[in-house]
Amino acid sequence: MSDLWIRIPLTSNYAAAYAAKDVDVDVVAAYPITPQTPVVERIAEFIANGELDAEMIHVESEHSALSACIGASATGARVFTATSAQGLELMHEMLFIASGLRLPIVMAIAARALSAPINIWCDYSDLMATRDSSWITVIASSAQEVYDSIIQMYRVAEDPEVLLPAMVAYDGFIMSHTYEPVYVAKDRAPILEYVPKNFKNRYRLDPDNPITMGAIADPNWYYEFKYQQVVAMRKAYEVVKKADEEFGKRFGRSYGFVETYKVEDVDIALLTYGGLYGTVQEAVDILREKGVKVGAIKLRVFRPFPYNELFNAIKNLKHLVVLDRAITFGGVIEGPVALEIATLLKFKSLDTNLYNYIVGIGQRTVTESDIIGIVDHVSKLIEKNVVPMESIYWGVRE
Amino acid sequence: MSKPTLYKSIFELPREEYLSPGHGLCAGCLVGTIVRVLLKVAGPNTIVVTPTGCLEVSTTPFPYTAWKVPWIHVAFENAAAVASGVEAAVKALQRKGLVDPSKKINVVAIGGDGGTVDIGFQALSGMLERGHRVMYVLYDNEAYMNTGIQRSGATPFKAWTTTTPVGKVLKGKLQPKKPIAEIVAAHKIPYVATANPAYIIDMANKFRKGLSVDGPSFIHVIQPCTTGWRFDPRYGIKIARLATETAMWINWELENNEVFRVTVPVPKRKHVKHYIRAQGRFNHLTDQDIEEIQRFIDKEVERINKMVGKEVIGPVVE
Ligand SMILES: Cc1ncc(C[n+]2csc(CCOP(=O)(O)OP(=O)(O)O)c2C)c(N)n1
């Protein structure tokens, strides 16, 4: 197995670029934005050095980046793009069209806070604002996971049962600009065996077989188009799982929908996503040394939401602390993932208590001691038998 | 630019049709005429991108389509970006042998004035600057017709639209038309032309030239709109012809940013009133208003003649 890989230091941005190279993308259209920019730069270098044979479209905006990806994907090309924050917002309109046209585009997102005020640092406001766009959404916690997930997502997105675009997000700066050792393929052949190019299996713009894409669907048709996306996203649940298992079988690495850490003997666990999971794991170890038994849970796939796996991960817990890295203003609770989990608890009739802490907004630093502080805070609430009916804004100056 | 053979008469145009009848364009709408000729010239090995607008909604009511060539609509403001992606994909797939590299595939974008000169302008400029081999055809009906006749940057001076109404204080559009073909020409692309469906062979040859160049080309076609311009549907071609006969619309081409030609010379010009008085959207214009427009056109004619180096558009002769 190990002769397939070389281990090199890469940031998550570079890991994303390597993944795009190793699946042999045909067209890349992207526009630079901090902290995603190095993805675009590295792909340009791959092409300039002949390591990747692709057309790179140096578009004049992210709106055009995704538009060009849509055109290229509709023509049958395997395409890739990447963005962050304002760029993702500028693409917003196109997100829904990419999925509505059922195009298997894969995009990397270096998650970043949204303006205003402008802030170039990490949180997940940009990603969470794409929630209803019908993109398969993965949040990675390591550069290796970024690389592997992007490869996996081509397999998922291009599956004829799915044909939905997919995004793989990771922390801006905290991951996008920090180096980790990553196994990358020495040769792309085994990767392409895992994600063979199959554009002939899908509808595309082909003069030999002309079709009309993007027609107008009146009230008598539109609903069925949208329902087909619902069905596709449900199918994706299974396909994401299989793609990950198959990846594991071939390459020895797999991730599942959720990951758990030392939850076997606990009443209380902390759930989060992205790079923060590592910090939470560290905090769990420190707390355990002090005799405080807590565990950690990572949500890796946000869409389709892995309700079964999460149910299994939390069903024996008395208390679940959700650390959210974005805000849904005016929500019943204001953490987007907590909101999903509240729904899950209700519909699975679990009586686990839910505590929602908002952390890391605009990359306000979250260290192990913050996590320990949150556990301390929540322990006091538990002692008093209080479950707050609102999100707690950790560390904010009111 | 490789010299394509040009059509001399309408009988030389291919008989094949790639835009089916039965679409929902208004009776008398000239977009159908323009696209029909365009597709005859381009032929079946053509991928078409159309932004949101009249042409798009009228020709593709699911589950029907009027298009016999591969066609895609994505959104209102991005036809040029989508076409860039299509062209890049064809290039990459052909280079990698995934699509037959010996087959020349035309990529054509056909957009309205709103989708081209206003909201789609950034994407267009990007596409031109990057040099994609795409022919962009602008059918210019001088307003947002699909949403019900609102002003665009291409709406002419003083024209009525629903957002430039004729009121007690303000009467029609306050600004002149955006000179989009010249703005495009400033990108120094291989081929830019203006065309008019009343001069069908001239228009067809411009499509042909546009498709033959190795890079972007832009054909700006005037498209009288029976509904928005307020005229009887039978007069579309007549009004189109009047546009050129009055020099309200001059048919020119610019090859390689070097050779500028007026392809339809007008030795004796008609007064602009013939064009203006034929359309309801100008009903409120006074004789004085019309004279103001005439003076503007006179200046424009002078400028064009200077560019050509001789008098290709003559004086007004009534
Ligand atoms: C982003 C966005 N803004 C507005 C619209 C609404 N809209 C659809 S078509 C159109 C006008 C089209 O005008 P034009 O491009 O001139 O084409 P025409 O309909 O006149 O042929 C407008 C405003 C839209 N679809 N998308």
Ligand SMILES: [Mg+2]
């Ligand atoms: Mg228009």
